[in-house]
Amino acid sequence: MSPPVSFLGVDWGLIASSQPAFFGGLGVCLILLVITLPCGFLLSLPLAVARASSNRVASRAVWLFTYVIRGTPLLVQIFVIYYGLAQFEWIRESAAWVLLKNAWFCAWFAFTLNTTAYTTEIFAGAIKATPSGEIEAARSVGMSSAQVYSRILLPGALRRALPQYGNEVVGMMHATALASTVTLVDLTRVARDVYANHLLPVEAFGTVAVFYFVLTFSLVGVFRLLERRFLRHLQPRS
């Protein structure tokens, strides 16, 4: 233990000595993001196409999925998956149990379901906002449906969705804090442990708030750059 360094009533020595633990938590938070976001992105592309399509059955089915996920708290979803599934003996005896009893897998599964649902709605909205003239022009030069999607609809829609998708990524990063409720030692869990050991709330939760704050505005900065690159045509000419 380092000697207490107190200034303004805050124990800075404690903050300094718990940095390794906080950086470990930061790693867990980033790993969760890296394994969740690409999966959600890839899954939501076909789902968004189905959601925006004129096929009512496909559109309704995807809507039901996003409605249920978006209408219930993520915390409850995590509890249903991590604690809930163990209730059934046939699940406990199935081959999938190796995965389903693992907190990492359950957190990944719940977070992926969640970000997929929100991202699907964002992308579907962007696809629906495509000007009909663009599609007519594509058709008139003889593009097939697949070509219209890959060359006109998706590139345009993904560009339009970029600002909202940036918000979703920040939201997902904040949501990883809930991994602390299923035994994963992420940033929030580290802070809760530091608080439990020392009963110094400002030191524990203030520090972790700074970590999240820096992460948030780093992500916001990355998306600013992406917007400057991909939405260049919308910017005022200098």
Place this chain on the structure above:
Amino acid sequence: MLHGYLPAILGGLAMTLQIAAASLLVACVLGMLGALAKLSKSRVARVVADAYTTLIRGVPDLVLMLLTFYGGQAIVNWVVQKMGGSYVDIDPFIAGTLTVGFIFGAYLTETFRGAILAVPRGQIEAGYAYGMSFTRTLWRITLPQMIRHALPGFVNNWLVMIKATALVSIIGLDDMVHRAGLATAATREPFTFYAAIALIYLTITSVSLFLLWRVELRFSRGVRRVAA
């Protein structure tokens, strides 16, 4: 039903709804103050309001909750002890409500700010020209007209907020999620109870969407719709 735990779960639902309603009230007041501060001529007010919304958007709800719940308790006690008082235990309901309200006040600040800007400037100037005071203009001219513009953002924030109240179980409030946890511990049927409360949350969401759709119709009376 639910092995006799239904009344307990419904009691938790009552707690969840009370927290949500009380937090919404706090959030609306803070949101309105924040929006007025952001639009005010005072530089200090603008800086304070900007700092408030930036801070809240940068940190997860759960961490803010832990920080204000435990940190707030520590600060209050520090102040009380400096003044020679004895240890006070802050009521978790009040702490939870203030925290959730504080968080969503920041989100509503942005919603209300946009809605106020959507009210034609001339309407507010006309209010002043009639000799109405600032508060009277706000009450009679700005508020009734901004509601229509604020509703979509307000609905969204309410839906996010009702889901965020699930987190108060982590700071020890006896809400629906907490009750489901207790029932689970007694019956060893976690899926039954967590799925049941998920369904209740989904019902709250659905009812909210329906009600707010009705309110939207009410406040859009007198607005001509462009034929699609």
